[in-house]
Amino acid sequence: MKKIILFLAIVATFTTIGLAQAKKDDDIKSNMANILRSDLKQRVQIDETSAGNMVWLFGAKITEIPGTTTPNLIKVKIFGQDYKVQIATSTNIVGSSGSKSAADLSEFSVGDIVNVYGTLDSADYFLVRAKNIHNVSIQKPYTVVNGKILSIATSTSSFTMEAKKAGTSTLLVNTDSNTKIYAGKTLKSFSDLQVGMKVKIRGIWDRALSKIQALLVRINPTKTEEDDD
Secondary structure: OHHHHHHHHHHHHHHHOHHHHHOOOOOOOOOOOOOOHHHHOOEEEEEEEOOEEEEEEEEEEEEEOOOOOOOEEEEEEEOOEEEEEEEEEEEEEEOOOOOEEOOOOOOOOOOOEEEEEEEEOOOOOOEEEEEEEEEOOOOOOOEEEEEEEEEEEHHHOEEEEEEOOOOOOEEEEEOOOOOEEEEOOEEEOHHHOOOOOEEEEEEEEEOOOOEEEEEEEEEOOOHHHHHOO
């Protein structure tokens, strides 16, 4: 109990000096292009329950992601304090669309702002075993971009494209098993993509990192398909 009281006192101190501390934490740029101002308000809440100490981290900044698969142990910073967040295969990972899934962390990037809910480790008060983690850095679920493929990386199932209407000249497009690739009404595969092809991409856009997680790729879209958002 003494440790919990001491920990809460430390958290209260961090809360008081949080704004001053935050000015010093500019080593990692936050991906804030699409974040609501309310999501940037940092807050730590700890409730002592019969199931253990429940903790909420609001507005934490990701500082390290070892990989995209689960289980995983990522690091976040809030009020200048580093926390470790343990993500299990059962953790609800909430991305830009707002839907929950026990999936991978492929949408997450260093610098993203996240909200974390979970249990506090009984021995390490800066280790959170996450039940939910919500990435608030990407708020717009769908973005449509037209352009031309510049290069293809088969090993990562990704390609770069000359983007239009994206505020950037080059855009990285990531695909996965959920990405649908069409030429007209014919379903295609990633291997059908070629440098120089015109494509239309519908997906989840991380504006800060100039990348998009593709949900749909149309090869050589018609004028009607280009204009259809």
